[in-house]
Amino acid sequence: MSRPNASIYDVARRAGVSIATVSRVLRDSAVVAPQTRDRVLAAAQELRWRPNALARGLAGAHHSAVGIVFPDLLGSYYAQVVLGYEERAVADERSVLILATHGRVDTDDLVLDLADRVDGLVVMDRTVSDDVIADLERARTPLVLLARPGVGSTPAVRTENAAAAAELAGHLLGHGHRRIAFLGDPDAAPDVDERWQGFRRAHAAAGLRAPDKPVRCGFLASDGRAAAATLLGAGPMPSAVFCANDDIALGVYAAAREHGLSLPGELAITGWDDNPSASAVTPTLTTVAQPLRDLGRRAGELLVARIAGHPAASVTLPTRPVFRHSCGCGDAPHDSSLSTEEISG
Amino acid sequence: MSRPNASIYDVARRAGVSIATVSRVLRDSAVVAPQTRDRVLAAAQELRWRPNALARGLAGAHHSAVGIVFPDLLGSYYAQVVLGYEERAVADERSVLILATHGRVDTDDLVLDLADRVDGLVVMDRTVSDDVIADLERARTPLVLLARPGVGSTPAVRTENAAAAAELAGHLLGHGHRRIAFLGDPDAAPDVDERWQGFRRAHAAAGLRAPDKPVRCGFLASDGRAAAATLLGAGPMPSAVFCANDDIALGVYAAAREHGLSLPGELAITGWDDNPSASAVTPTLTTVAQPLRDLGRRAGELLVARIAGHPAASVTLPTRPVFRHSCGCGDAPHDSSLSTEEISG
């Protein structure tokens, strides 16, 4: 709204046509005589006219924009997902509005406001209350859930967690580990909860007893470091640590070194995400790769489809354990095959 | 645009008042009789009415939104800055639109489109051509530059680079290093260029000869790793590596280990940014801390001021070298004082 700019009327006048014609050439809809078209284009150019997005939206009943709500951008996870989403949205000629909830509590109103400015919305994790989700659905706002289970008829885009977690935990168990700590907060995100479930399932499948509860901590390296410091400082030491993500795992590396523990000999460690740094640290980190960028992209795709009125079904993207050195594997790290095929429905 | 919703007319009718009155209570502007106000509020509630953002913007000639253009969100840098910006914008009741340029070349049009949907714009690095910057200024779009020099009367928010780089390089020189490689691409970002200048200045000040040119590489750990692999594989080995950011430095750690080099004994390393992982790796990384979140916040602040019509001057935020172990310092890491006071103008 910075330009006290030319309007469609000015262009029409200068080109000697009506605004209807200007609108037509602008959207190259309908048939316009080539020479008329050229005159309009020339006039628009000379006046440096750019159609007003607000007016266009009001008249056309659409924003040409989509939104996404996420907790924050710390760590490598959200940034990648958001980037994939943005890419898809822009490819569809839509602007993307973001809303980070941080630790804010008054989030509901912000989300509702955001919803008023877009044609559709992607909501990650548990950033938005189920009440608001329901309100939005009731108001017919096209919605796609990301990294959280679908509710009602709202589709969700997710990555597979439980099976991969079970495979990874089973692998650790196979290495002979009998005291494996789980670092991460199942209540912090649905994904973590599913990893925790898979972790327990692997123990059960092996006829072993999993720890009663996880060692709860945040998603950052500093969180993992603090949690590990406590863990390693008291009580019976675990021989392995299953971390909810790579950042946490990296924090555990630091804590383990401070305790003079050799890795993976005295402490095996696994992460999740396959960060760029996962393959750069020593020992290289055994983790689970997941298509973060695609995750965002698919969410954008589903949303665009819903906006167009097409039905959209939930999708679960496959994940893949990547065995490197930190779990105790030797010099021949190998990748597992996909833990799951892509699932629709 | 999902709700075939109630309009201000519906609310007015239901409350038995005119739309002007509804508008008044909505913005609680002017004086409205308490009981009238209550009736309107009740009607709005019952109809679940939410004012149309497009219509509001069109009538009021503003978007209540701001935008930001950045290259991507990889690494820890941009994400933090964007987060700070978003926070500030939302505090001002503005939505934030993002545009990542990735490697795209047709960026100019996207930026112009974005500009049509916001009240003001922040542009990072060299994501936008100077031509477009000029166009935007000419069109009176409030603009703030971020992590790049100001142009004309457009204010910029930056962090100090040259002095801190000189201090850091001088420190390395003080440790006795005589072959220090610079890893990073001065052409990739103005900040990197200034670090390169400071790096050279320190050599000159010590009467020593700096390398003729930098070892150019991208911003990611993988880039640093590849560059370091080449560097360490051929020619005379440097005894220290000055990296343009922490991610690059982490990549160098990996390459150094593959070459069997002990750190920092056989190779000293410094980074930039003070990532969360900088203090978690072994040896802890000597780097330069800069207030990323504030950087974004200040940009938002300046932009909001400009939008309000206030004059806004450029700002340079202070940075601070953090000496840890990777540069060869012993067990008593210490922080330097601020490299600069905050500078306005």
Place this chain on the structure above:
DNA sequence: TTGTATGCGTTATCAC
């Protein structure tokens, strides 16, 4: 204190 009327800059439905 409240209502009337007009403008904001498009799109789209009609005629011509």
Place this chain on the structure above:
DNA sequence: GTGATAACGCATACAA
């Protein structure tokens, strides 16, 4: 092919 003109939903002078 092109031109009037009515929405679109709200804000706001101007009246009352």
